[in-house]
Amino acid sequence: MGSKQSQKVLVVDDEESILELLKYNLEKQGYEVKTALDGFKGVETAKKFQPDLILLDIMMPKQDGVETCRQIREVPELSNAFIIFLTARSEEYSEIAAFDVGADDYITKPIKPRALMSRISALFRRDSKKKAVTNQISLGGLMIDRSSYTIKMDEKEITLPKKEFELLYFLAQNPNKVFGRDELLQNIWGSDVYVLARTVDVHIRKVREKIGDDYIKTVKGVGYKFSLN
Template sequence: MNKKELKILLIDDDTEILDLLSIILRSEGYEIHTAKNGREGLINAKLLKPHLIILDIMMPGMDGMETCFEIRNSKILKDTLVAFLTARGENYSEAAGLDVGADDYITKPIKPKVLLSRVKALLRRLETTETTNIRMSEYIMTRGDIVIDREKYLVYMHNEVIDLPKKEFELLSLLASKPDKVFSRAEILQEIWKNDLGVQVRTIDVHILKLRQKLGSNHFKTRKGVGYKFIE
């Protein structure tokens, strides 16, 4: 993810701190937004949906702990990272901050290199999550009431495992990869059987019949003279 796409919300009642943090983080290319108290910060957070919130603990009215608690209880902000700003000697323990959902602590007085290092480390978590989600989407297909796990060669229907032999599984995966596309018998033979000369067109028809018996005929439609398609 490009830095310019990463939004950071700074919440602090000290305008000098806000200005300092803004200058440091903008110099790295991040999109920066600010708020001067917890309530304003919470409103801005729900509007902006930032990737990271850097939040002062000691603020009048709604303090950082309460603000973090509200953030963590918001479905809109469930994936937002939160780092507390805390001065040495403050009476809040790190354990208490972690209990309300903080991801990290940044200690005052702020050192630019340390700040940037902690921010980069936090935002790398988003990259890891994004990569994992992409990888999962490559392996998992959900088509209506059918879930296909192409890595584990498993098919689920209504949360029950449907046992499919390898070729039936591969045929289902191929058809389901592009719902409503009609795959010709020639395409299917090439993709699934690699044009094995010993395999006849009738073999495809038999496999489709078995898939219909196991998953329901409503998921497979025959286009006469052409081939088959999967319907969600």
């Protein structure tokens, strides 16, 4: 992603006061911002606006944030957009549901604008550092290209959401090395984002659904490794 001035943010929330608050603070930081009052409009706006980041409320009428996120992640052009959930709900199952459909972060209300702006900046900074690495990994019929975020398996192209891609890439960079859930959370999500250890399991399951069970192995009681054996 380019400079802050070129980064686009979509805010989807059914409370106009929150939309106005976030729009004001984001534009003050130099982001280009669009808003939507419900999930249906959010998906429609995201397709046209092509945001780099989406701030998405969970509890909304007509269509909740989880379903909205799921639909957004099905749009290839939006697969690399960051999605941060904003919600008044703090139950564990809500957080798991959010990460299960492809969220990058989860922030509970009431929103503190300065803290949120800091989280957003950290997310973009970390992404810029990762994009500086442009090498390819080719192992066992699987080709992973970090520069274009593409995967080919036996010449068939496979699309993975950003976090699933990064998880697979990280494991493939270190074949046969076992990583615990905490290590994977630290390397993929970073220390400034709080997520549950089970989030790793959810993402591993989703990667396996797309590339099969041959590449990522479970080491019982320890974690996961990339292996061709």
